[in-house]
Amino acid sequence: MDSDDFRGLEEAIGYHFRNQELLVCSLTHSSFAHEKNLECKNNGANPALSHYEQMEFLGDAVVDLVIGHLLMNKFPEAPEGDLSRLRARLVNINQLSRLAKELGLDRWVRLGKGEENTGGRNKSSILSDIYEAVCAAVYLDGGFAAAFDLIRGHFQKILDTADLELIEQDFKTQLQEMVQADFKKTPKYRLVSESGPDHEKTFEIEVVINSRLTARGSGKSKKEAEQDAAQNALAIMKNLAKIE
Numbered sequence: 001m002d003s004d005d006f007r008g009l010e011e012a013i014g015y016h017f018r019n020q021e022l023l024v025c026s027l028t029h030s031s032f033a034h035e036k037n038l039e040c041k042n043n044g045a046n047p048a049l050s051h052y053e054q055m056e057f058l059g060d061a062v063v064d065l066v067i068g069h070l071l072m073n074k075f076p077e078a079p080e081g082d083l084s085r086l087r088a089r090l091v092n093i094n095q096l097s098r099l100a101k102e103l104g105l106d107r108w109v110r111l112g113k114g115e116e117n118t119g120g121r122n123k124s125s126i127l128s129d130i131y132e133a134v135c136a137a138v139y140l141d142g143g144f145a146a147a148f149d150l151i152r153g154h155f156q157k158i159l160d161t162a163d164l165e166l167i168e169q170d171f172k173t174q175l176q177e178m179v180q181a182d183f184k185k186t187p188k189y190r191l192v193s194e195s196g197p198d199h200e201k202t203f204e205i206e207v208v209i210n211s212r213l214t215a216r217g218s219g220k221s222k223k224e225a226e227q228d229a230a231q232n233a234l235a236i237m238k239n240l241a242k243i244e
Helices: 003-013 022-024 031-034 052-072 080-090 091-101 111-115 124-142 144-160 164-167 171-183 220-242
Strands: 188-195 200-211 211-217
Touching: 003 022, 022 052, 031 111, 052 080, 052 144, 080 144, 091 124, 091 144, 091 188, 091 211, 091 220, 111 171, 124 144, 171 200, 171 220, 188 220, 200 220, 211 220
Parallel strands: none
Antiparallel strands: 188 200, 200 211
16 A cells, blocks of 8 residues: 555544554454465564554554543542542553544445454454554654553543442443333343453443343443443433433
8 A cells, every 4th residue: 555545544643654654464364464474564563463453452452541640630639449440441452442443444444344344443442452552653653652642532521421430320220120111121241242352352231121122332442332331221211211
């Protein structure tokens, strides 16, 4: 690809790469790499790296470090436990996948035919991984200061509204109270699927309400996925209430 091909993406991300091979690798799914028998030379990382999985591993740590630093600055008196829980609320598979879509990464990710045909371009697990891989690419290309500025810019609106009260939010409890009040029943949760290696699994959970209304959520743990499903179900119920 010509360097001009990525100009629009770099503008959207907010960073211009010196080594665009890093950006290419961060956008390459393993299915594409295996189909094409690719090898990405990424200037400092594993020279045999052909897709984004190792970069996602690094990017996960970089994003956590940046957001942890920013939360410490915003809440200097908060205890470590509260900061950890708040960071988990702000940095999760759903938030990162939303950022990826806002930046247009879903249009640039390189997928194999099978993954493309099964909707991989819209999978939260892939999009969140791509976002973290891109952050790692920026870190490898420009250092921590560049990655810090990039992530701070992407999360600025989220951080502006961040409040320690967020750690008290429990969407499962809220949903249970609403469902019991409306239907005299409790929501039922079931595991729909789990994917990824043992150290980096993604879980999809479905919640069923009154045997009819359903909503799904995903996360890096079953608890996170259940909370996401409950939050999505609450949004559906509130919208239905408005219509009625």
